[in-house]
Amino acid sequence: MDATALKSRVHAANLANQNTPGYxxxxxxxxxxxxxxxxxxxxxxxxxxxxxxxHDLPEDNDGNNVSTERETLGQxxxxxxxxxxxxxxxxxxxxxxxxxxxxx
Amino acid sequence: xxxxxxxxxxxxxxxxxxxASAMSGERLRMxxxxxxxxxxxxxxxxxxxxxxxRQRVLFQExxxxxxxxxxAVQSTTVASPKYETRYDPSHPDANPEGIxxxxxxxxxxxxxxxxxxxxxxxxxxxxxxxxxxxxxNALRLGQE
Numbered sequence: 001m002d003a004t005a006l007k008s009r010v011h012a013a014n015l016a017n018q019n020t021p022g023y024x025x026x027x028x029x030x031x032x033x034x035x036x037x038x039x040x041x042x043x044x045x046x047x048x049x050x051x052x053x054x055h056d057l058p059e060d061n062d063g064n065n066v067s068t069e070r071e072t073l074g075q076x077x078x079x080x081x082x083x084x085x086x087x088x089x090x091x092x093x094x095x096x097x098x099x100x101x102x103x104x
Numbered sequence: 105x106x107x108x109x110x111x112x113x114x115x116x117x118x119x120x121x122x123x124a125s126a127m128s129g130e131r132l133r134m135x136x137x138x139x140x141x142x143x144x145x146x147x148x149x150x151x152x153x154x155x156x157x158r159q160r161v162l163f164q165e166x167x168x169x170x171x172x173x174x175x176a177v178q179s180t181t182v183a184s185p186k187y188e189t190r191y192d193p194s195h196p197d198a199n200p201e202g203i204x205x206x207x208x209x210x211x212x213x214x215x216x217x218x219x220x221x222x223x224x225x226x227x228x229x230x231x232x233x234x235x236x237x238x239x240x241n242a243l244r245l246g247q248e
Contacts, residue, residue: 005238008119008234008235008238009118009119009122009175010111010175011231012119012120012122012123012175012231012232012235013111013119013122013173013174013175013176015122015123015126015227015228015231016122016123016125016126016175016176016177016228016231017126017163017165017175017177018126018224018227019129019130019133019163019177019220019221019224020163020164020165020177021162021163023163023165026109026111026173026175029108050108051108051109051111052107052108052109053109068223068224068227071227071231072227072230072231075231075234076234079234079237079238082238082241082242083238083241086241086242086245089245090245093245
């Protein structure tokens, strides 16, 4: 969930800089490391999300490579994920509350 | 794996600040474009001896004290003068050699700028709205 929150900030930063000459799209590296840890069966707790610049995207004449569409859609997808994680947490919380409340 | 860069986006509401910085930048761009359009053909000489200077908005990534990216954007207006010269000694704004300087302002360029700025403004407003909705949902965890 922290990685999703960071991603939303990165998307906001990219959108804010869509007209900044020379600006390169920023992206968050987390999913690949997470998948790797899952596949290897190691702990996923210590994985830290890091931010890097993407240089592989097509650039405008001013050296800027932000695509408004990609950022907006990425942001929307990210928000849905965030809400899904929130729903999961909500479910966990309900379980806990049920467990600690006295039997009727 | 690509090299990580320094990115200090701060906390909760900093993402909304990023969008806000971009929105004011885009609004500045719209103001400047309409100012330029209003001054097209304005030949009155100012204190520096030349008529109105065409303005442009320059966007720069805002950095923190350590030089890391904050994600926000800094916008400044810079003069980018461009003149057409015409020989017309009878013109009241002609210089002693009889040359009139007319600011070269392309209405197509300014109007396209106006359009892209307003679209970028919208995109950032939507981003801010989405972020606030995320926070609202997270805050609702405490209820019920």
